[in-house]
Amino acid sequence: MTPRRTLPTVTVLTFALLTACNTAPTTDTAASAPTRFDYVATVPLESGDTPKDLAKTLGGTVLSWDNADCGAAAAEICVALMGMNISNTAQGQVSPQTAQLHAQSLEAQASRKVYIEPNRDVFSGGGSMTATMGGSLGVWAGGSLGVWAGGSLGVWAGGTYSPLPQNSTLWQKIRLQQAQALAPNLGGGVTVAVIDTGIDLKHPAFQGSLSDPASWRDFYAADAVPQEEGTLGVGGYGHGTNVAGIVLQIAPKAKIMPLRVLGQDGSGDVVMVAQAVDWAVAKGAKIINMSLGSEDDSKVVQDAVNRATARGILVVSSAGNANLNKITYPATNADIKGNGAYAVSVGSVNLQDVKSTFSNYANTLELVAPGEKVAAPAPGGMMAAWSGTSMAAPMAAGGLALALGQTLSVPLGAVTDKMIGNAFNIYNISANQPYKDMLGEKGRLDLEVFLKNVVK
Numbered sequence: 001m002t003p004r005r006t007l008p009t010v011t012v013l014t015f016a017l018l019t020a021c022n023t024a025p026t027t028d029t030a031a032s033a034p035t036r037f038d039y040v041a042t043v044p045l046e047s048g049d050t051p052k053d054l055a056k057t058l059g060g061t062v063l064s065w066d067n068a069d070c071g072a073a074a075a076e077i078c079v080a081l082m083g084m085n086i087s088n089t090a091q092g093q094v095s096p097q098t099a100q101l102h103a104q105s106l107e108a109q110a111s112r113k114v115y116i117e118p119n120r121d122v123f124s125g126g127g128s129m130t131a132t133m134g135g136s137l138g139v140w141a142g143g144s145l146g147v148w149a150g151g152s153l154g155v156w157a158g159g160t161y162s163p164l165p166q167n168s169t170l171w172q173k174i175r176l177q178q179a180q181a182l183a184p185n186l187g188g189g190v191t192v193a194v195i196d197t198g199i200d201l202k203h204p205a206f207q208g209s210l211s212d213p214a215s216w217r218d219f220y221a222a223d224a225v226p227q228e229e230g231t232l233g234v235g236g237y238g239h240g241t242n243v244a245g246i247v248l249q250i251a252p253k254a255k256i257m258p259l260r261v262l263g264q265d266g267s268g269d270v271v272m273v274a275q276a277v278d279w280a281v282a283k284g285a286k287i288i289n290m291s292l293g294s295e296d297d298s299k300v301v302q303d304a305v306n307r308a309t310a311r312g313i314l315v316v317s318s319a320g321n322a323n324l325n326k327i328t329y330p331a332t333n334a335d336i337k338g339n340g341a342y343a344v345s346v347g348s349v350n351l352q353d354v355k356s357t358f359s360n361y362a363n364t365l366e367l368v369a370p371g372e373k374v375a376a377p378a379p380g381g382m383m384a385a386w387s388g389t390s391m392a393a394p395m396a397a398g399g400l401a402l403a404l405g406q407t408l409s410v411p412l413g414a415v416t417d418k419m420i421g422n423a424f425n426i427y428n429i430s431a432n433q434p435y436k437d438m439l440g441e442k443g444r445l446d447l448e449v450f451l452k453n454v455v456k
Contacts, residue, residue, distance in 0.1 A: 035061070035083070035222075036119070036269070036271075037061070037083030037084055037119045038084065038085045038118070038119060039083070039084045039085070039116050039118055039119055040063075040082065040083055040084070040116070040117060040119045040270055040271045040274065040300050041058070041060060041081075041083075041084055041106065041114055041115060041116040041117075042080070042081055042082075042114070042300060042303055043080045043082060043106075043112070043114050044078065044079055044112050044113060044114075045065075045066075045067050045078045045079055045080055046112065049067075049080075051065050051080070054080055054082070054110070055082070057109050057110060058082060058106050058109060058110060058114075059084070060082035060083055060084040061082060061084070062080055062081075062082055063080075063082060063083050063274075064081040064274075064275055064278040064279065064282075065080050065081075066078060066079055066080070066081075066278055066281075066282070066307060079307070081271075081274055081275060081278060081300070081304070083119070083271055084116070115299060115300070115303075117270070117299060117300055118270075119269050120269060120294075120298070121267055121268065121269040122269070122270065122294040122295070122296050122298070123261070123262070123267065123268045123269065123270070123273050123293065124262075124266055124267050124268075124292060124293065124294065164249065164375045164376070164383070166375040166385070167249065167374065167375050169351055170351070170370045170374060171249075173351060173353075173370055173444075174369065174370065174395060174399075174444070174445050174446060174447050175446055175447050175448035175449070176250065176447055178447075178448040179399065179402060179447035179448045179450070180402065182406075182448065182452060182455060183402035183403065183405060183451055183455060185253060185405040185406055186251055186252045186253040186254075186402065186405065187250075187251025187253050187254030187398070187401035187404070187405040188253035188254070189253075189404075189405055190251065190254045190255070190286050190287065190401040190404045190405050191211050191215075191254070191255045191256075191257050191284055191285045191286055191287075192247050192251075192254050192256055192257065192285065192286070192287045192288075192289055192397055192398075192401055193257040193259055193276075193279075193280035193283075193285035193287070193288045193289065194240060194243055194247065194256055194257065194258055194259065194289050194291075194394075195259045195261055195273065195276045195277065195280065195288060195289065195290050195292065196239060196240030196259070196260070196262060196289075196291060196292065197228055197236045197237065197238075197239045197240035197241075197260060197262040197263075197264070197266065198218060198226040198227055198228040198229070198240050198241075198258055198259075198260035198262075199226065199227075199228060199240045199241045199244045199256070199258045200227070200228055200241045200377065200378070200379040200380065200381075201225070201226070201227050201258065202381075203241060203377045203379070203380075203381060204381060205245055205248065205377040206244065206248075206256065206377070209248055209252075209254075209255060209256055210255060210256050210258065211255045211256065211257040211258075211283070214283075215257050215284065216257065216258050216259070217259050217276070218259075218260040219259065219260060219261050219268075219271075219272040219275050219276055219279075220260050220261060220262065220263050220268060220272060221260070226258040226260035227260075228240055228241055228260075228264075228379050229263075229264050230264030232378060232379055232380065232382065232384070234264070235263075235264050235265040236262055236263070236265060236266025236267075238378045238379050238384060238386070239262070239266065239291070239386070239390065240260070240262070241376070241377050241378055241379055242376040242377065242378065242384065242386045242390075242391065243289065243291045243376075243391070243393075243394045244256045244258065244376075244394070245376030245377040246374055246376050246391060246394040246395060246398065247289060247394045247397050247398045247401065249376065249398070250394070250397075250398025250399055250401070250402065250447075251398040251399075251401035251402050251405065253405065254398070254401040254405070257283060257285050259276040259279060259280060261273050261275075261276045261292070268292070270298050270301055271300075273290075273292070273298075273301050273304075274298075274300045274301045274303075274304040277290075277301070277304035277305055277307075277308055277315075278304055278307065278308075280308070280313070281307065281311060281313055285313060286313060286314065286404055287313070287314045287315075287316065287400050287401055287404070288314070288315045288316070289316050289317075289393055289394050289397040290315065290316065290317040290318070290330065290331075290393070291317075291318045291388075291389075291390035291391075291393045291394065292317075292318070292390070293317065293318060293319075293320050293327075293328030293329055293330065294328055294329045295320075295328060295329075296329065297329050297332075297333075298329060298330075301329070301330055302329070302330060305330050305333070308342075309341070309342035309343055312342060312412050312413075313342065314342050314343070314344075314397075314400050314404075314415065314416060315330075315334070315342060315343040315344075316343070316344050316393050316394070316396050316397040316400065317330050317331040317334060317343070317345055317346070317393060318331060318345075318346055318347075318388070318389035318390045318393040319331050319345055319346060319347040319348075319359060319360045319362075320359075320360040320389060321358040321359065321360065321388050321389055321390075322358070322360055323357060323358055323359065323360065324360050324361075325361060325362055325438065326360060326362055327345060327347070327361070327362045327364065327365050328360065331345035331365075332345070332362070332364060334364075334366060335364055335366060341413040341414070341416065341417065342412075342413065342416060343416060344366050344367055344396055344400075344416045344419060344420060345364070345365055345366045345367065346365075346366070346367050346368065346389060346392045346395075346396050346445075347359040347360060347361060347365050347367070347368040347369075347371075347389050347392060347439060347440070348368060348369065348370070348371030348372065348387075348388065348391070348392040349368045349369070349370060349371070349392075349426065349439070349443075349444055350370065350372050351370060351372070352429075352431075353424070353426040353429055353443070354426075354429060354431040354432060355368070355431070355432055355435050355439055356371055356372055356387070356389075358388065358389075359371065359389055359392075360389065361435050361439055363437055363438050365438060365439060365440055366416075366420045366440050367396060367419065367420050367423055367440040367441075367443075367444075368392060368423075368426070368440050368443060368444050368445070369392035369393075369395040369396060369444060369445040370392065370395070370444070371387060371388055371389055371390070371392035371395075372387040372391075373385040373387055374386060374387070395445055396419065396445055399419060399445065399447045399450060399451075400415065400416070400419065402447070402451060403415055403419075403450070403451060403454050403455055406451075406455040406456070407455065407456045408454055408455060408456070409453075409454060409455055409456045410453070410454050414454075418450060418453045418454045419445070419450045419454075420440065420441050421441060421442065422442075422446060422449040422450045422452075422453050423440055423441065423442040423443050423444055423445055423450075424442065424443055424444045424445075424446045424449075425442045425443050426439060426443030426444050427439075427442075427443060
C-alpha cells in the first residue's frame, strides 16, 4: 500500500424502502436558488484585510473568511474563499487560459498569490431505489418497521439492540456492542458535521441529537434550514438522513451538524462543498463526514479539507460506487502528507467481508466497512435501507466519535491510523484476492480492536 493520501466519495447505489413512498415540498427552484458562480478563488489573508475591502479590490463575493489562529507558521490556512463571475458564459465554461489571465489580474490587484478554478457541478451523492413496499429485493422482512415508532437511537441500551434489529448482523460484524462498552460516553461532547443532501430535521430519530441550530446551514438554497427536499426514492432524497442516522447508531450521544450541499438530484458544486468544510470547522465540528465525491480533483475543496485537518478535525470520505480501480475525490487524497493523520477514506464490503460489487478500490484506499442495505431513518418519519460506500463512511465517522468522546491514550493525530491499522484482515478471503492491498491497509473496520488501542 502506498503512503497515506485522501478526498470524499460519490455515494449510494441501492435504496430499499420499508414503507410506501413519502414526499416533501420541492423547493429547489430557480426562484429560491442562490447565486451560482462561474469561478471560485482562494485568496491568502494578510494583516489588515477585511471582507469588504477584499471584495471591493477583487470584484468577487466573499464566501468564507478563515483568519482564526493565523500566524507565520499557519499562513497557508488563513484564506478567504471568494465566488466570481468573470464572463457571461455558462458556469464552468470559461477557458483555462481566460481563468489564468484573470487569476494573474487578481494577483496584481491583491499583491499576493491567488488560486482560481471553475465552479464545477461535479460532486455527487446520487442513488437509485431497488425495491418498494411489497417488492422482493432488499425489503425488510414483512416491512413491519416502516414507521419510526417513537424509538430513539440509544443503541445497545442494556446490552441489546432494539430500535433497528435489521442492522444487528452489521453491528455484530464491526463489534459495535463491545465497542460501545469500551466507550460508555457514546460520543457525548462530539459534533459530527454531515455534509450531504441535508436531513429530515423533524425526524424523531434526530430529536435531541442535533447541534445548535445556529450551526446549521443549507448552502444549496442559501439559508439556515438544511432540510432534505424531494420525493423518497428519487435521486438523492433521503441520502443525508440515512448517513446521519448511521452515525448516531454507532455513537448515539454525538451531535449531528447538518450541512446541505447537494440538491434533490444528489449533485452539488465546488463552492458549496468547500464552503461547508470551512463552516464545519468554524462552528466546532470535531469530525466531518463526506459521503459524496467527484471524479475530478478540486484544489479548492482539497485546500478546505487541508485547513480542517491542520486544525485537528478528522475527515471521513467515501470511495465511490463505480467498481473502478480509482477512488473519488476527496477520498483519494486522504492519505496525503499533512492531512493523512486526520483523514480516512472508506470503501464497502458485504456481510461476508467480500468487496461490494459497486465499491471502488485502489492502493490508496485505507479502510472498508459493511455498506449494503444499511437501515436508518428516512424522511417523513420513515426508515429505509441504502447501499453504497456512503453508508460505510459514517460507520467510521461514528467510530471516531466514540473514541473522541473518551480520554484518548494516543495523540489525536494517531487516531485514524489506529482505526486503519487495527482493521480486520479480509485478504485471506479468496474473492478478495484480485483486490489485494486495494481494500485498505488490512481491510474491514473493527471498532472493538480500534477502541482498545486508542482510549484509556
